Amino acid sequence: MIIVMKHGATEAEIQAVVDKIRAAGHKEHVSRGAELTIIGAIGDESRLDPEYFEMMQGVERATHIVKQYRIVSRDTHPQGTIVNIRGIPLGGEQIQVIAGPCSVETQEQMDLAAEGVVAAGCRMMRGGAFKPRTSPYAFQGLGVEGLEIFQKAARKHNLPIVTELMDVRMLDTFMEHDVDVIQIGARNMQNFDLLKEVGRVNKPVILKRGLSATISEWLMSAEYIAAGGNHDIIFCERGIRTYETAYRNVLDITAIPVLKRETHLPVIVDPSHAGGKAWMVPALAQAAVAAGADGLMIEMHPNPCEAWCDADQALKPQELKQLMDTLSVIAKAVGRTL
Amino acid sequence: MIIVMKHGATEAEIQAVVDKIRAAGHKEHVSRGAELTIIGAIGDESRLDPEYFEMMQGVERATHIVKQYRIVSRDTHPQGTIVNIRGIPLGGEQIQVIAGPCSVETQEQMDLAAEGVVAAGCRMMRGGAFKPRTSPYAFQGLGVEGLEIFQKAARKHNLPIVTELMDVRMLDTFMEHDVDVIQIGARNMQNFDLLKEVGRVNKPVILKRGLSATISEWLMSAEYIAAGGNHDIIFCERGIRTYETAYRNVLDITAIPVLKRETHLPVIVDPSHAGGKAWMVPALAQAAVAAGADGLMIEMHPNPCEAWCDADQALKPQELKQLMDTLSVIAKAVGRTL
Amino acid sequence: MIIVMKHGATEAEIQAVVDKIRAAGHKEHVSRGAELTIIGAIGDESRLDPEYFEMMQGVERATHIVKQYRIVSRDTHPQGTIVNIRGIPLGGEQIQVIAGPCSVETQEQMDLAAEGVVAAGCRMMRGGAFKPRTSPYAFQGLGVEGLEIFQKAARKHNLPIVTELMDVRMLDTFMEHDVDVIQIGARNMQNFDLLKEVGRVNKPVILKRGLSATISEWLMSAEYIAAGGNHDIIFCERGIRTYETAYRNVLDITAIPVLKRETHLPVIVDPSHAGGKAWMVPALAQAAVAAGADGLMIEMHPNPCEAWCDADQALKPQELKQLMDTLSVIAKAVGRTL
Amino acid sequence: MIIVMKHGATEAEIQAVVDKIRAAGHKEHVSRGAELTIIGAIGDESRLDPEYFEMMQGVERATHIVKQYRIVSRDTHPQGTIVNIRGIPLGGEQIQVIAGPCSVETQEQMDLAAEGVVAAGCRMMRGGAFKPRTSPYAFQGLGVEGLEIFQKAARKHNLPIVTELMDVRMLDTFMEHDVDVIQIGARNMQNFDLLKEVGRVNKPVILKRGLSATISEWLMSAEYIAAGGNHDIIFCERGIRTYETAYRNVLDITAIPVLKRETHLPVIVDPSHAGGKAWMVPALAQAAVAAGADGLMIEMHPNPCEAWCDADQALKPQELKQLMDTLSVIAKAVGRTL
Incomplete structure (x- = not known):
């Protein structure tokens, strides 16, 4: 000091x-x-x-002059970490795109979505069964039933699933339903009791950045998980809150090279929540890959007009496929594959 | 719409x-x-x-043109609500100052603190047994033992106690230990499962504003609690995150008149966490009362130099007493009493 | 309304x-x-x-429901505008990279810099003769002598020059020295008298975004210039101020697709000032092109270690050349050329 | 270092x-x-x-560990500075309230306004002849004619006048019309050429804080003025830009005690522009005095409903008078007079 x-x-x-x-x-x-x-x-x-x-x-x-995070610091682990998700590597040469709808709605919707994910060439699927909603009167997700619907749709195509855990009391249920990747949402980035609990299980965790979390606080939250023994942590940049009102959040692209330098863990980007509009997604997704992201988490809905939440930020399956083609060329330009 | x-x-x-x-x-x-x-x-x-x-x-x-919050809205309840805390009214003519240390450390510390609270003329006491700390390696609070120490010190003087609940699984323990006011911290303002649970109990709740929560999101979080049946909610402004680095947070004094207009519930201010330095506390506390706050939550430590956390933001007992004298005159200037 | x-x-x-x-x-x-x-x-x-x-x-x-800007709005001019800078098109299929040092220092430095610009394949050059410095005691630029040095170096290679105008009283001097593009810096984005004056001349203007300007305010500032008759305006995103302290500014990549939709005018990005460190520049520059920027403004110094200001954000000539190669592939991926 | x-x-x-x-x-x-x-x-x-x-x-x-500002630093001048404005002291025991309309509109309006200022017990008057407007199509002020109208109304009551200078080319006109206090607006806080010029004249300057200026940048801007020889500088906090959209700006009350500690110069507050609504003004003005401000700058209009700009943030003369009564009691509580 x-x-x-x-x-x-x-x-x-x-x-x-x-x-x-x-x-x-x-x-x-x-x-x-x-x-x-x-x-x-x-x-x-x-x-x-x-x-x-x-x-x-x-x-x-x-x-202080010494950093307060250790396990997640690149100082202690100069090579990058590759997180293995049911055989799919995240953090290495290959960029992974996790696609799927905001919320699990029906079996038919999820079946169609899973087909869209595979058709676009993505290897993992996302979908929310428990939804953090600002209003107590808004749709809160299908809950456990949603997990079942999601697994049924995804397993048909052998797609690992990513879904959000909000309540520490649901962790056992997530383990029983064999959720492949536990997502910690932006609002829970500093829910320290939740971080401690997912630190004790043997499942990869996607840690979204809090709405106005600094890089340093975000690294410390990852350290909470790592301190419990679980080192399979993936950072997910999803936009930060600023004074700008023309879009929902400001995607902080600078966080990508900075995190890659500070930590050995993979860094992915969610361009859908950041901008909040489907038409912004391709530009933001392309920027993220060009800036060195290890992966993306993109909202895609088989029929966006009927989506139950965040409707206007979801791509159609065909739009996702097209975006994947562009991303593939950009990936090559920066020495990666898709 | x-x-x-x-x-x-x-x-x-x-x-x-x-x-x-x-x-x-x-x-x-x-x-x-x-x-x-x-x-x-x-x-x-x-x-x-x-x-x-x-x-x-x-x-x-x-x-939308209609507001999404209802129970907490002043539209549905034009008169202000007075929350009754073991006989002490919060929200009426009398301004309440809740004082005490950041963390419960020892019985002796809490006994001295309680004496300081009473000597300064305050009627409620604060103290943290469970601490949300950015680093997993920092002191996390004494836990249940801390609750016991706190109650022992406070009950001697019949002081209602205010303490923070972080984990939904500890709610029963809080009820058993007869915590008088449950505090929901800034980081948990959108921990919706926690809000739902405290909405089901019959205890006043202090809801701190999230680090970068809008007034509207804050009101919606209160609505989560209210929707469960618990209407004894107190808003606590504690500073917001901005670009300014000269102080920890920016105390948002404008939030006071705006909230008082939007909701019938009481609004208090925490000047200690906002500025982060003891020497800033009097100016901020005075401003809060002058702007119409219904109460204050002030850190006071019998011996700040030995405090285990947030050491340099706590007032000494004597400084608190002196501040109370000034606040008393300002309260009168705005038609209140202290 | x-x-x-x-x-x-x-x-x-x-x-x-x-x-x-x-x-x-x-x-x-x-x-x-x-x-x-x-x-x-x-x-x-x-x-x-x-x-x-x-x-x-x-x-x-x-x-209001009708937008307050008109001339710069894409509604009134659906096709994109291509600004002609001494024969070089900005805003069309070809992406332009403007490179050069932060400040004009010496003739030798500028001669070497101009060679580096050409060697890297860039077609325009930047350099500051008048510097807006936070401290009155810091180097304020060489002034008119700097303009002369700059022109001498650039004209050898027929490179159009871009340089910042801070004081309305210097506009005539800029015209006499045949500056090709007038840059309005972030701090002057709402210096309305300056905007009015550059609106009356017949020179392209690069309008940098204010440190915390909204998209809408930025468009209105361009409208100030346009209202005077000068429609050759280029927006330059250079990072916005947020709560994050790990880097100088947050490059707002979302502003690119949003501006491209709102206005017909070209949009370029300054990745050097945004991040504030040379090692961040490639990632940010790549992201900008991938997101649809029409050009870049990059700091390059023949010998960064001896630069007089903003030393550690300048690329070396060789680094710039390498970056141009990567950008070229990304440009193709998004249907552009470099 | x-x-x-x-x-x-x-x-x-x-x-x-x-x-x-x-x-x-x-x-x-x-x-x-x-x-x-x-x-x-x-x-x-x-x-x-x-x-x-x-x-x-x-x-x-x-x-750096040594501060970059010197002349304005309290280190070099431990006692507070009292700026003398045509015989009225600003910065001492007596708090000064500068009142008047946003814009100079007509002679009648200014005459009525001046009467209101005097009737409320204020000793200085404000009014804008040159207006910084976001839109080029909005009313830009009466200009020199406005200065004349203003002086005519104010001199009748021997009120010193405060008015904004935007363009360096108008400084001579301001001197000729004997403007008593030159106001530098928020958008020009880092218009360094303007700062240098007002640093050379012998008139008190009110330096408003930039919309997202740090305390340190603000002090450096004052240093620009001071470095030219003019040490009669008054800081004016007027709200900062944040993510909050429920009010125009967030009045940064913490800036008052922090500035008072860092600089020997007076600090005043503009509660009218901060909140943007007349009904917020009393709460904010009271808070500012309670927090230690040396003065206030309040918008008052003899007939707000007919005001040409910022209509809904102006108090009526009677409201101002009432506020002065409350402020007087608060001033006493903090050891000042009004």
Whole structure:
């Protein structure tokens, strides 16, 4: 930790900081400049809190310099991690596109959707059985019945399924229904009890970024999962909240290269929720692949006009197929395959 | 709902919208302007989704005009609600200040804190036994033992206690330990399963605003609780996330008059978490009362230098007492008492 | 304009609104719903201010429905505009990359830079002679001498030059020195007097997006220029300010497809200022082209380690060349050429 | 400056940094920890750019530790500055309220407004002759004629006048018309050429905060003015842009105590533009005074319903008078007078 003393801090104030550093079992390093004195505290940083120092007389500010995340950091694992999802690799040379409707509605809808997923050349399927809705009066998902419908449709084509877990009490049910990838939604990115629980199971987890989560908080949330023993974590950028009202969220494309540098874990992008309109999806999906994403999660509905939620952000099966063709060329341009 | 057609929308496109409105059991009202055609859908709005219309050919945009929250709306309950907390009224003429440390640490600390709360003239006490921490390696609270310590200290002075519930599985424990007010933290403002559960119990709930929640989302989250039957809800503004890095959060003082107009429920302010520094607390607390807040939630620690978390945002007991004196005059200036 | 009356608005209040609409020379259209009454004002919207109505008794809110920008709107000019820059087309099938250093420093630097621009296959050059710096004590640019150095270097290779105008009093000098494209920087996006002046000259203008400008404000600023007679306007997305601190700005890739839909004018992207680090530039540049940008503005310096400002965001000439190769394949994938 | 080396930085990389520090005429101070090496550069920081170091191999990050603003800093001037405005002190014990309409419209309107200002007990008057409008088609102010009308109305009551300068070419006109306080609007906070010019005249300047300016950028903009010799600068907080759409801007009340700590210059608040609605003004104005503001700038119009711009944010003369009474009590509570 670095502690910067205030302009004009007294010797006694400096000594008090030094004493506190030593009391915590660390060593200090004092640099006296013409204008400022800087004190370094040498030792295991995670045991020192900057606030302890910032409230002392004469201290301007104190900052950690070692990152607070470890297991998920690329420092501890320089090679990229490839998460294995029922035999399908996510995080390697091949880019994976996870497609499917926002919500599970009916068996027929999911059967048609699964066919569309396969026809477009995608290898995994998404669909929500439990829906986080802003309004208590909106459709909340089919629940367990939805899981069953989803599995029935997907297994026919041997498609691994991705679905959102909102309530810690439903985790056993997810395991019993053999959900392949557990999705933690944006609103639950800092639901720490939920993170701890999915950290204890042996299933890949897609961790969506919170609506206004920093990169650092997002990495810390992944660290919560990893600390429990589950290292199969996939980051999913889905747009952040800004002042702009012309679209639902701002897809933060910069997060892709930055995360790839900070962590060894795969990074995927959800272009459908980000923009909120189907017509924006191709541009955003193409940008994500061009920027180095390891995968995409795209909403596709066999009949968007009849969708029960987020209707106007879903692609039609044919549109998805067409997009896959473009993505395939871009993937090659950046040294990947689709 | 109002549906604005695109410039140059065809008759067929307009008719398709009209047909869809009628199919949903509503009546339409078509206004043809020189440049634009506007269609109103008359009926129960909550059953119509703007997205259904926005994806239709020729539609520019569709918007709800009736608010989606009802029970918490002032429209349905013009007088302000006074929440009764073990005999103490929150929401009426008298402003309530809830004080206490960030975390429950030891019995001695809580005993001293309770004495400080009473000495300053506050009537309720706060303290965290379960702490939402960004890092899995940080102190996570004393848990159930913390609840016991807290109750022991508070009951001596007959102080109602306020403490945060993070995990739905701990609700029964909170009821058994007779927690007086359940606090839902900022990170859980859209943990909908947790909201539903606290909606079923008979305890006042303080609902903190999410880090980047809109006023409308916040009201909807309160509606989740209210829809379960629990109408004793208190909003707590605690600062929002912005681009500014000079302080932790920006206390959104405008939210106070706006909420007071939109809802009949009480609105309190947490000036300690907002600014993140003890020296900012008096200015923010004074501003909150001057702007019409029904109460405050202030961090106070008998010995801030030894606090286990958020150390530098806690007032000392003596500082709290002094602040109460100033607040008392401001309260009178705005027609309240303290 | 649509005026939504409050729940329970009286007949007299409704009539007052109707009277005001008629007094302004418009016609009204009243829709009475079960819960709400909506009034449409039919006529030339630009002459009605929603605020006039929102302050009336019984009015919930009033909103314009016709867009406030006209000349720059795609509605009035469905085909895309191609801006001609000394014979080089911007906005058509061919994507243009404008490269060069942040600041003009020396003749040698600019000569080397110009060679690098040409070697990489770029057709236009950028460089700042007048620099907007946050601190009054930082290097403010070489001024007029910088313009001369820049022109000397660029004309050798017949490269059109792009440079920033900050002060309305320097416009004549820019014209005399035959600057090819005038850049209006982010901080001046709403310097309306400057916009009016560049609207009167016959030179293409690159209008950078303000740090936290909405799409709509940006379009209105372009309309200021266009209203003066100069329609050769190019939008340049350069990142927006958000809460994220891990990088300088968030490149708003969604702005590309949205602008392309709203306006007929070309849209380019500055990936260098957005991220603020050279290592982020390739990912962001690739994303921009994949999302449909008409061009890029990239910082390149013959010797970044010696650059006088924004040193660590400039590519080396060789890095630029390599990036151009990748961009070329992506351009083809989206039906363009480079 | 502090330079933090990357985990695993080599000796050669450390040495290169040391060499660069020495080459700039500074001394270094190297602290080698178990995990990290930190290098301090001792000397005049303003001559070192963190970017020079951040682009070097092995460097994690470099940060200035000395503040970049000097003249405006409280460090260099511990006592608060009182700006004298034609005999009226701003920044001392007495709080000043500047009231008046958004725009100068007619002589009659300004005469009535001036009477209202005096009747309410305010000592300065505001009014805009040049208006920054988002749309080129909106009313742009009466210009020089407006200045004349304004002066005529204000001088009758010996009220100093405050009005906005947008264009550097109008500065002489402002001086000739003896404008008492020059207001720099939010959109021009980083119009550096304008700041330089008002830095050269001998008139107090109100510097409004940019829509999304940080405290630090705002202080640097004041430093631009101060560096020219004009130290009579008044900061005006007027709300910042956030994701919230329920009100125009978020009044950043925390900025008041933070600025008062950082600078010796007065800080005032504009509650009218912040919220955008007249009914929000009293709550925000009261909060500002309670938080320690040195003054307020409030919109008041003799007949808001007929105002030419920002109609629904202006108080009526009678409402202003009533607010002044409440503010007077709050001012006393915080040790001030009104």
